[in-house]
Amino acid sequence: MKEFPPLGMLNVHENLLEALLELQAYADVQAVLAKYDDISLPKSAAICYTAALLKARAVSDKFSPETASRRGLSTAEMMAVEAIHRAVEFNPHVPKYLLEMKSLILPPEHILKRGDSEAVAYSFFHLQHWKRVEGALNLLHCTWEGTFHDVSVYPKKELPFFILFTAGLSSFTAMLALLTHQFPELMGVFVKAVSIKVVYNYKTGNGG
Structure with missing residues (x-):
């Protein structure tokens, strides 16, 4: 052996x-x-x-x-x-x-x-x-018990911010797609309202 x-x-x-x-x-x-x-x-x-x-x-x-x-x-x-x-x-x-x-x-x-x-x-x-x-x-x-060391548990890693941000953005996009499919007319009104507000803010120089 x-x-x-x-x-x-x-x-x-x-x-x-x-x-x-x-x-x-x-x-x-x-x-x-x-x-x-x-x-x-x-x-x-x-x-x-x-x-x-x-x-x-x-x-x-x-x-x-x-x-x-x-x-x-x-x-x-x-x-x-x-x-x-x-x-x-x-x-x-x-x-x-x-x-x-x-x-x-x-x-x-x-x-x-x-x-x-x-x-x-x-x-x-x-x-x-x-x-x-x-x-x-x-x-x-x-x-x-940690008398001499703080024993960590392997593996222990935090997710990078980019991964968390990408996951959140993907979830938000998927939710918008689902709402648009289920309520097309309502989402159309919502998008139109948002577009009008963006144009208004751009012309008036208001960042809010």
Whole structure:
């Protein structure tokens, strides 16, 4: 499995991560992540949250939110928090399952990336690995609650004004067309009245 080239095509690397975590072969897990946790490759909850788990493992056994809040985060703790932050950005549904705020069920047949179904599938097979690393779920909980970062939900984008304006103009035009079709005589009177007012304002120099 390690040597098979197109692992990403079949998501076999995710099964490999799970098997290596079960063996607690964390160095091998890191090696797989180094190969597949690349910006040019498709992401998944398994990749993002496993990367966060390994970063958390380096600091979570001695981690205390009270101490960290008082003295600030160390470099290693900051790296762990940022890794968790990136994982939550990718799929914000996972923490509630890992923290057992939502009941785990059998994963569905079809998995939607970044969706609740992926969160269920990931947590169902990986919760035990988080529990095995002392303090990892505590660090996840603190970070997810926003103790150290304001966790945003991915994706969160505001629509540009041009798109909103175009949509509004299209809706207004469609409404005029519908009214003209339904009430041609009434709309004719309305258009004529508006035209007279525009001409009058132009001749008198009145902008109102």
